[in-house]
Amino acid sequence: MPKNETIAQNEQEIQRTEAHLAGLEHAHPADGADVLEEMSLADQMIVVKGLDLEDAADVLAEMEKHDRAILMRSLSPDLAADILEQMSPDDAADVLDDLDDEHRQRLLKRVESVEAAEIESLMTFDPDTAGGVMNTEISVVDQNLTADQAITLIRRAAEESEIPYYAYIVDGEDKLVGVVSLRNLMLARPRKPLREMLENQQLVTATHDTDKEEVAHILRHYNFLALPIVDFEGRLLGIVTHDDVMDIIHEEASEDMLGMVGAGQDETVDTPWLRSVALRLPWLIVNIANSIVAALVVYHYEGTIAQITVLAVLMPMVANLAGNAGQQSLAVMIRQLAMEGWDPKRAWYAVWRETKIGVVNGLAMSILIFGGVLLLTSKPLLAGVMAVALGLDMIVGNASGAMFPIILKILGRDPAQASSIFVTTVTDTMGFFLFLGLASLFLL
Amino acid sequence: MPKNETIAQNEQEIQRTEAHLAGLEHAHPADGADVLEEMSLADQMIVVKGLDLEDAADVLAEMEKHDRAILMRSLSPDLAADILEQMSPDDAADVLDDLDDEHRQRLLKRVESVEAAEIESLMTFDPDTAGGVMNTEISVVDQNLTADQAITLIRRAAEESEIPYYAYIVDGEDKLVGVVSLRNLMLARPRKPLREMLENQQLVTATHDTDKEEVAHILRHYNFLALPIVDFEGRLLGIVTHDDVMDIIHEEASEDMLGMVGAGQDETVDTPWLRSVALRLPWLIVNIANSIVAALVVYHYEGTIAQITVLAVLMPMVANLAGNAGQQSLAVMIRQLAMEGWDPKRAWYAVWRETKIGVVNGLAMSILIFGGVLLLTSKPLLAGVMAVALGLDMIVGNASGAMFPIILKILGRDPAQASSIFVTTVTDTMGFFLFLGLASLFLL
Structure with a gap:
């Protein structure tokens, strides 16, 4: 190929990539993921390298599993690990779940040790249980704090929190004792101890080994935004949120229909x-x-x-x-x-x-x-x-x-x-x- | 029957009813509805009469359609109308949708005129569209207010609001111009005008005639808590929330499976x-x-x-x-x-x-x-x-x-x-x- 043409082609490619990037940077991650899925793997790699890490993490979290696994395997392990670090640990665990053992270990080795430990602990839960779908980025507040102190804590943690409208109240042993909404905190007397706000509260929780469809059932029954997940001693592990539950309900229904006639329960048009x-x-x-x-x-x-x-x-x-x-x-x-x-x-x-x-x-x-x-x-x-x-x-x-x-x-x-x-x-x-x-x- | 036995029986019934009431008053409305559905119609009527109107409205809103319609027809029209007044207008419209025309008119006549008008306007929407499932109890704030003023308004309206974590921002013609979360309001400079907070915001909405399954699709795609519904001029009419969407996804899946084999699309074990x-x-x-x-x-x-x-x-x-x-x-x-x-x-x-x-x-x-x-x-x-x-x-x-x-x-x-x-x-x-x-x- 003559050199000039190659240069022209490269330039065209760069321009095209920049256009893609521009679109992706301003789009909602779910839309960004749709755009990315339509591209060739080569283009996907160029675009992901061009995005800043946080945007790349958001978009990859929304991508379709199968496409995402191929992309993750193709990226350099260092970049892939950097992106994983920016994801919430439960999303990172989901991404790693779709990779083979060798790739998974290679990436986990490159992820910062604290985060890697949290991702690995999430991966030990059965993906069909509450533990397997829960999120761990939540605002946890000690019951001995006041309403005022809790608001300050929530505001500080809000950026990271999955459901930034609830604080999960624990006792000295990390056992969940109640849930308080941001709204109720704002309406409460500033010096009121959280402990007093929990009187008469009926706490609904599920243990980490609860079937995820049962979790969906509870959340839908009560119209909750999120359901706290605890271990057998009642210690708070994480929450399952309304958007997780929507996916569970959706999957469950498809599974029933496909299962009934003996097709693969997770089959879609995108299944090879x-x-x-x-x-x-x-x-x-x-x-x-x-x-x-x-x-x-x-x-x-x-x-x-x-x-x-x-x-x-x-x-x-x-x-x-x-x-x-x-x-x-x-x-x-x-x-x-x-x-x-x-x-x-x-x-x-x-x-x-x-x-x-x-x-x-x-x-x-x-x-x-x-x-x-x-x-x-x-x-x-x-x-x-x-x-x-x-x-x-x-x-x-x-x-x-x-x-x-x-x-x-x-x-x-x-x-x-x-x-x-x-x-x-x-x-x-x-x-x-x-x-x-x-x-x-x-x-x- | 000897008189003493009758008295004893009445006392027993009153005790039983009180026990039911005690259970219902402290229970989550969704659980209360389950308890109520298990009772005979006569017992249901005694319990509903005994509950205060707000609790009765909450429980009825959660009841299964078919049982609820029978109960509503059996209650005195005055009590039924009082309960309807305590419901959110979209729930009231759903309840009335299941009644025959005669009963509906009899109850609407007894509901306070402002509320009746709102319920009737909601009932004009096709139940399979966004208009038919949307909620109208939302915090609407003018774009010329500041963050501080908006917080005060939301706090005041929070009791009534379906999603008390968002404020819907409108211009002088009630056209929706943006959505701001309570969290972002709290993090903003108090004097900051709302208008400035909306820059670069990509507003996702649906019109009232959008198919409800399409609304569910959009909300699930973006993991939103709620989707604003507007008329053809862009004026805000209401919102469809995450819990409405869970029900839509659930129904849709059942409809597909039942429809495929030629059963009734809304059949359940409770269908006569x-x-x-x-x-x-x-x-x-x-x-x-x-x-x-x-x-x-x-x-x-x-x-x-x-x-x-x-x-x-x-x-x-x-x-x-x-x-x-x-x-x-x-x-x-x-x-x-x-x-x-x-x-x-x-x-x-x-x-x-x-x-x-x-x-x-x-x-x-x-x-x-x-x-x-x-x-x-x-x-x-x-x-x-x-x-x-x-x-x-x-x-x-x-x-x-x-x-x-x-x-x-x-x-x-x-x-x-x-x-x-x-x-x-x-x-x-x-x-x-x-x-x-x-x-x-x-x-x-």
Whole structure:
């Protein structure tokens, strides 16, 4: 390439980079992250090197995991470590969580020792628990201070604090004894001891090992901005904030929906496609095994089908409609467990409720199908067999759709996982059995 | 009943009620609502009459819609109106939304006229838009005031304010010009005019007609506590807060999952079961129509099945497995649209991605099925026909699962609604056509 062109190209690149930088420096970090994600890795590296460390940390904290991990691996370890130091320790822990062990150690070695220790201690918590999602940058105030002294402390710490509107009050042993809002501090008599402000306060907390979905449930129930997380002795460890909870609720819902049909629970359009193949294929193979059960029932009645081939025409309708009814029941049940948590009384009430719905919907569909088949074939016995098989299989569908998540829950499994596949197996098998069995009895 | 027993019973009831009241008065309103929901209607009425109006308003605001509507209809209109007056106008509007027109008018007539006007104006907004979910109790401050004056105003208004940590700054025409946090006000020079604090501030707002899911998307993107809602002239109308958004995210996710299988989008275990029947039956009937399409294909090949009945055994497996693959693709796509909103470029990229996944998973399943059928039947041609039909139908499933939500979106419909039913129709129909068609060509 001639030298002039190279220079021109470099200049163009510098200009372009500067334009990017200008945009990113004034943008909200979440927007900056979106812009960065659209760029090539080479451009991302130029831009991140050009940003000051604090801006780079803010933008990287908002980036999509997968893109961020690639970028972190590509940056020089010194720069990457400097950026990590500027992040809040919980964000830094999340970033490191996505890297392989070798890279993680290389970066942690370069991070200042106090910060590195805090990041490492956060990384010991299970990412699906309160400890794994909590933030540690909070205003902690001793209960023996006055309102006035607390305000001064909060003002000083506000820059660093995740929720700069609350002070967490602890006793001499770091045990959490209460939460006071900035507003209440401002309204209080300046010399009033904090201890007096906590009388009658009902403190809601969760321990670090609480499932993160349970934390989301508590925070949403009380409309809190943040929930304090404590260890088993009641010592304050951190807080889970409203924005963490939004992400948890969002993930949880996607997990249920994707899990139900046997896709990867954290799959998105950005999941590398071969990884999606690997996530889904095992459940499709499980589904082969399940389908074989239904196929064996049909095989058993092969002779009946040979004599009355119209059975093969109508048979898939029974299975399809009852399967649909089962999935309706299943979806309501999975959401129920996600929203309210596990309550055996409610769960069995739900099974009973779904069974009633199955009876009425089954009856309605039976009548429709009876009329339709009679009209088309003029064979009342065939229409009757189809109607009875469909009605019964729909009841089976509704009941098993409601029961399956409960069974998984009792077994300690995720109530959504591949449940659609198993419920469909039940409705297919029962549908073929009822339809072909009744046909063998009454039509041959 | 002897008189003494009646008295004893009344006393017992009063004691019980007092116990309930004691529990409710000290409980968080969200917990109070849970306790109330467990009681009989008669007990609910006694307790609500016993609570002071403000507590009653707080608890009712947290109650489940359906139970609340029944309770509101049962209370005397004067008491119900008094409770409404104590609620924030947006909560009152939500409560009235669930009542029939007659009850609503009867209560509104009894509410103080200024409050009634505000509630009625909120009720004119579509409940699915920003206007329908926004809160109106906010601290609004003129831009010509100083930091010091603003603090005084916020402190005074804090009791009433939904988010007592922000002041919304307006110009002389009530147009929103900026947002300032209590913290920044406290850190500012007391005499500093607010106008100067707004320089370089990038104001993010939404208009009242913005879809509430879009509002949730914006708030989650920026991790805001609240998003200001303005009219088309930029005048401040209210805010949507983090706790509203949590509910929106939660509902949205449930709606997607329930909608996908043709259940009622707001169904829960607490939906009256006959209402669930009414919500689901129409989609089951649509599914009959869809199933007929697949049945017609089988009917067309009845002669082939009569000659080779094993086709009837294997045929449902093709449809079932491809249907499962289609639902996996569908679930990923629906969540994608819910999470990122509509972006044609991303959407078509997703279709391409799913098609590739379909090709690889289809190939893998074809090989497995070929081996399995060959082993069981020793008929290589039959195994080949089954493998090719399954592989092709799985590609159809993945592609149509990704495309269907996009088509609904382009048609201006909800991308989830009954999509599972339609995608299954496609995979059933194509599966039967490919399998029986190829069998007719190669096996007869």
